[in-house]
Amino acid sequence: MALKYEDVIAKYEPVLGLEVHVELGTESKMFCGCNTVFGAAPNTQTCPVCLGLPGSLPVVNGKAIEYTIAIGLALNCSIAPFSRFARKNYFYPDMPKNFQTSQYDEPICVNGYLDVTIDTEEGPKEFRVEIERVHMEEDTGKSLHMGGATGRIHGADYSLLDYNRAGIPLVEIVTKVITGTGKYAPEVAKAYVSELRDILRGLGVSDVKMEQGSLRCDANVSLRPIGVEKLGTRSETKNVNSLRSVERAVRGEMIRHAELLNNGEKVVQETRHFHEDTGLTTPGRSKEQAEDYRYFPEPDLVPVAPTPELIEKIRASLPEKPSIRRKKLQDAWQVPDKEMAAMINADVLDLVEATVKLGADPTRARSWWLGEIARLANEKGVAAAELPISSADVAEIVVLIEKGELTDKLARQVVEGVIAGEGRPSEIIQSRGIQVVSDDSALMAAIEKAIALQPDVAEKVRGGHVPAAGALIGAVMKETKGQADAAKVRELLLKHLGQA
Amino acid sequence: MIKKTATEMASSLKAGEISSVELTQAHLDQIAKVDSEVHAFLYVDSEGAINQARAIDEKRKSGADLPPLAGVPLALKDVMTQKGIPTTCGSKMLEGWRPPYDSTVVTRLKENGVVILGKTNMDEFAMGSSTENSAYGPTHNPWDLTRIPGGSGGGSSAALAAFEAPLAIGTDTGGSIRQPAAVTGTVGVKPTYGGVSRYGLVAFSSSLDQAGPCARTVLDAAHLHEAIGGYDKLDSTSINAPIPPVVAAAKDGNVKGMKIGVIKELQGDGYQPGVLKLFNESLELLAQQGAEIVEVSCKYFDYALAAYYLIAPSECSSNLARFDAMRYGMRIGSGSAEDVMNLTRQAGFGREVKRRIILGTYALSSGYYDAYYGSAQKVRTLISRDFENAFKFADVLVSPTAPTTAFKIGEKANDPIAMYLNDIATIPTNLAGIGGMSLPSGLAEEDGLPAGFQIMAPAMQDDRMYKVGSALEAALLTKWGQPILASAPQLGAK
Numbered sequence: 001m002a003l004k005y006e007d008v009i010a011k012y013e014p015v016l017g018l019e020v021h022v023e024l025g026t027e028s029k030m031f032c033g034c035n036t037v038f039g040a041a042p043n044t045q046t047c048p049v050c051l052g053l054p055g056s057l058p059v060v061n062g063k064a065i066e067y068t069i070a071i072g073l074a075l076n077c078s079i080a081p082f083s084r085f086a087r088k089n090y091f092y093p094d095m096p097k098n099f100q101t102s103q104y105d106e107p108i109c110v111n112g113y114l115d116v117t118i119d120t121e122e123g124p125k126e127f128r129v130e131i132e133r134v135h136m137e138e139d140t141g142k143s144l145h146m147g148g149a150t151g152r153i154h155g156a157d158y159s160l161l162d163y164n165r166a167g168i169p170l171v172e173i174v175t176k177v178i179t180g181t182g183k184y185a186p187e188v189a190k191a192y193v194s195e196l197r198d199i200l201r202g203l204g205v206s207d208v209k210m211e212q213g214s215l216r217c218d219a220n221v222s223l224r225p226i227g228v229e230k231l232g233t234r235s236e237t238k239n240v241n242s243l244r245s246v247e248r249a250v251r252g253e254m255i256r257h258a259e260l261l262n263n264g265e266k267v268v269q270e271t272r273h274f275h276e277d278t279g280l281t282t283p284g285r286s287k288e289q290a291e292d293y294r295y296f297p298e299p300d301l302v303p304v305a306p307t308p309e310l311i312e313k314i315r316a317s318l319p320e321k322p323s324i325r326r327k328k329l330q331d332a333w334q335v336p337d338k339e340m341a342a343m344i345n346a347d348v349l350d351l352v353e354a355t356v357k358l359g360a361d362p363t364r365a366r367s368w369w370l371g372e373i374a375r376l377a378n379e380k381g382v383a384a385a386e387l388p389i390s391s392a393d394v395a396e397i398v399v400l401i402e403k404g405e406l407t408d409k410l411a412r413q414v415v416e417g418v419i420a421g422e423g424r425p426s427e428i429i430q431s432r433g434i435q436v437v438s439d440d441s442a443l444m445a446a447i448e449k450a451i452a453l454q455p456d457v458a459e460k461v462r463g464g465h466v467p468a469a470g471a472l473i474g475a476v477m478k479e480t481k482g483q484a485d486a487a488k489v490r491e492l493l494l495k496h497l498g499q500a
Numbered sequence: 501m502i503k504k505t506a507t508e509m510a511s512s513l514k515a516g517e518i519s520s521v522e523l524t525q526a527h528l529d530q531i532a533k534v535d536s537e538v539h540a541f542l543y544v545d546s547e548g549a550i551n552q553a554r555a556i557d558e559k560r561k562s563g564a565d566l567p568p569l570a571g572v573p574l575a576l577k578d579v580m581t582q583k584g585i586p587t588t589c590g591s592k593m594l595e596g597w598r599p600p601y602d603s604t605v606v607t608r609l610k611e612n613g614v615v616i617l618g619k620t621n622m623d624e625f626a627m628g629s630s631t632e633n634s635a636y637g638p639t640h641n642p643w644d645l646t647r648i649p650g651g652s653g654g655g656s657s658a659a660l661a662a663f664e665a666p667l668a669i670g671t672d673t674g675g676s677i678r679q680p681a682a683v684t685g686t687v688g689v690k691p692t693y694g695g696v697s698r699y700g701l702v703a704f705s706s707s708l709d710q711a712g713p714c715a716r717t718v719l720d721a722a723h724l725h726e727a728i729g730g731y732d733k734l735d736s737t738s739i740n741a742p743i744p745p746v747v748a749a750a751k752d753g754n755v756k757g758m759k760i761g762v763i764k765e766l767q768g769d770g771y772q773p774g775v776l777k778l779f780n781e782s783l784e785l786l787a788q789q790g791a792e793i794v795e796v797s798c799k800y801f802d803y804a805l806a807a808y809y810l811i812a813p814s815e816c817s818s819n820l821a822r823f824d825a826m827r828y829g830m831r832i833g834s835g836s837a838e839d840v841m842n843l844t845r846q847a848g849f850g851r852e853v854k855r856r857i858i859l860g861t862y863a864l865s866s867g868y869y870d871a872y873y874g875s876a877q878k879v880r881t882l883i884s885r886d887f888e889n890a891f892k893f894a895d896v897l898v899s900p901t902a903p904t905t906a907f908k909i910g911e912k913a914n915d916p917i918a919m920y921l922n923d924i925a926t927i928p929t930n931l932a933g934i935g936g937m938s939l940p941s942g943l944a945e946e947d948g949l950p951a952g953f954q955i956m957a958p959a960m961q962d963d964r965m966y967k968v969g970s971a972l973e974a975a976l977l978t979k980w981g982q983p984i985l986a987s988a989p990q991l992g993a994k
Contacts, residue, residue: 054587054822055701056700057699057735294817296818302737
């Protein structure tokens with residue numbers, strides 16, 4: 001029987017540390033001119049430099065530096081006038097040089113913060129997450145372990161290597177130790193990654209797709225008994241590939257740690273892998289025998305020394321902050337705070353905005369994304385954004401409703417069809433034969449049939465008992481297979497029975 | 501013809517007295533004749549060289565305006581990549597590897613119409629001072645086949661001394677161009693760090709490695725320097741400035757009024773008396789031409805060797821990590837990737853390479869970094885300061901290039917420290933990133949073997965070395981009545 005979350009937070013204080021890796025959306029790699037487009041055939045986007053062939057040398061991508069400075073500025077960091085790359089030495093087949101070119105003790109951005117707001121029962125709460133550093137590094141290639149049961153390197157028959165990803169520019173954003181969140185630790189973690197993602201998207205520096213790995217979060221979690229100063233032993237959970245997972249992983253690790261501590265056992269300092277399906281983590285590499293990476297300054301690269309003019313130019317071109325953007329949207333749409341928070345929490349704000357931009361009414365757009373679509377997402381255990389329905393689809397549906405060509409009930413069928421992969425809304429309306437029955441004579445026929453079947457009810461209505469009409473309207477809707485506009489049916493029925 | 505200078509060959513080509521195909525063939529014939537004794541080459545690209553020569557001849561016939569060295573052959577140290585041509589770095593690890601790209605030096609040689617004859621022998625991954633560390637057997641000094649031709653670039657220097665090529669490319673991390681030049685009676689220049697692109701130079705120690713020209717005369721070296729030098733956007737550490745006017749300086753050769761600083765710390769104990777005698781005679785010749793000789797002190801040079809043997813191995817331990825059997829080169833064993841890496845690295849690297857990888861791995865380890873790598877970097881700064889101070893008193897600094905003449909093959913093979921001491925006079929310039937040149941100072945009276953005179957200049961003032969080198973070379977030629985290599989024994993009698 002798993003420990004209850006309430007029992008965990010009654011006894012322990014969670015301490016977090018979040019490391020977010022972002023693949024930058026530059027056209028070329030960090031140290032060579034190779035293309036960075038995702039999904040190309042294996043090893044087609046490589047050259048002597050990113051393959052680490054003998055004699056090749058790296059050259060820093062200037063765009064990547066500008067992007068990183070922009071990220072640092074957006075996160076309120078100081079930009080170092082002088083920073084260097086270092087080599088992180090370790091052997092692994094997917095790393096062509098057997099060292100990763102990264103920044104170590106001289107990162108480009110330091111000491112920033114990000115304020116995040118979470119929605120609680122007591123109303124919105126703000127937390128400041130302090131940022132220790134933002135630094136640049138290169139991504140590794142990908143190993144595909146073939147054969148064996150687990151898909152992991154142990155037990156595999158052989159491995160295939162794809163170096164397309166090797167050398168893609170990565171930015172790592174590392175928080176300072178996050179304390180004081182109490183029971184809200186999982187929500188703060190999620191809100192931080194969500195806010196960070198919005199900032200990065202606003203900057204246009206990355207496509208921030210967690211499911212494709214262009215934004216990856218490692219969550220460090222430890223517990224200490226409430227009132228104790230000394231930090232507990234942490235675990236580092238990797239493979240957290242969605243906002244929802246960030247929250248689940250932190251919560252899950254808190255419970256796991258608490259169970260160990262309650263049983264008098266020790267938390268092992270190790271890397272853990274998060275499993276999307278179970279929401280649990282399993283141990284990865286133990287860090288007890290910490291690897292010695294033998295860092296030293298990369299002699300093949302000159303220091304990065306951005307001029308104050310460049311920094312100011314980038315600062316001047318920063319887009320507005322997501323919090324300001326959200327405030328503007330809220331005002332324009334006239335959304336109550338509660339609803340706004342719900343949209344942010346369900347991560348549908350961008351989707352609603354896109355839907356509105358395509359011509360949908362803000363209130364209707366919001367209620368679809370937060371209502372029916374959110375419900376279906378919940379059923380499937382995924383985020384709304386991951387469902388195969390686009391803002392264009394929803395906009396099309398909302399516009400049809402406004403024109404009276406779809407009822408809410410019919411629209412739900414269309415949404416379901418889009419998600420089932422049957423096509424665009426117009427195609428589904430066609431193929432499923434969905435249409436609003438607005439032909440008065442067809443409706444009148446159905447009304448008369450309903451009256452004939454329930455003459456006593458009709459008599460009551462004629463006698464002035466209007467609420468009884470519901471039973472007749474229901475019958476008409478049933479007769480027309482839900483394709484009639486209920487309001488229209490009511491209007492015609494009451495008129496027919498002399499009550500209009 | 502093969503005994504002429506590269507500059508003379510270029511004139512003959514231009515005048516139409518000889519074709520590049522004929523000139524190239526003459527060198528290929530000489531290689532066929534003497535290389536079984538010298539073993540300067542690891543790979544001879546006869547077909548490629550003749551094709552390149554033919555293309556140049558055709559261009560010349562069509563009346564095209566060709567660069568100065570067009571059609572002149574050259575030997576390339578096997579540490580430089582040339583597309584499609586085996587590049588082994590003297591190691592079993594890279595046996596059979598044919599790089600898919602040209603190094604920038606090779607690109608520029610091709611642009612300049614220089615004909616590449618083949619790849620020359622070297623100490624494995626440029627680690628050594630004798631070319632005995634080559635996995636493919638040692639190169640023999642043309643002056644005495646029982647002796648070493650210097651290292652790591654012994655193949656390039658021996659090829660010049662044996663008239664197998666009039667020009668060669670070397671690389672110099674701690675003296676690998678200059679010390680081989682000294683012991684073979686040839687000229688070798690390590691340009692200012694960043695003066696010649698390192699792109700395609702298989703790295704030994706990135707912050708010290710520098711490619712440069714090897715030749716039989718100072719002017720030939722200058723022409724080659726201008727052909728391969730200059731900024732390269734593929735090498736972040738290359739200097740974005742014009743190449744110093746080295747050809748003009750070599751042609752000028754006027755040292756009147758120049759101050760020449762003799763470094764106190766680079767003479768005395770450990771230097772062969774005959775080598776020092778030749779050095780002092782050279783100084784006298786320069787003084788006779790109007791140069792002022794002054795003495796300078798660089799007190800931190802005593803720590804240079806120790807700092808070098810921490811920095812170079814540290815960088816090499818990282819640079820050589822990529823040789824792991826996963827993508828190219830040797831692969832030994834089966835089983836897990838880790839097993840294959842271990843077995844391959846065990847079998848593929850020679851003793852000296854392993855020694856340095858282990859040294860470097862240790863020096864970079866957490867807990868030791870500050871004491872070793874960190875301290876070595878501080879010494880490096882102090883040595884740069886020594887040079888800066890010395891250059892306040894002198895336009896160039898000079899010393900013997902190496903403490904001794906060529907030693908016997910096998911003599912120091914089991915004494916790494918004695919071997920390392922060979923580079924005591926050349927290492928400081930690498931640590932400071934400045935230029936250094938070696939040219940022959942004569943034959944030592946004890947053994948009749950060549951010795952070298954080293955000239956060092958401030959960063960990007962490489963032309964000063966050429967000016968002084970050219971002056972000394974001319975004075976010595978007048979004194980001897982013939983080039984030094986005219987005294988070398990005849991090869992190919994066997």
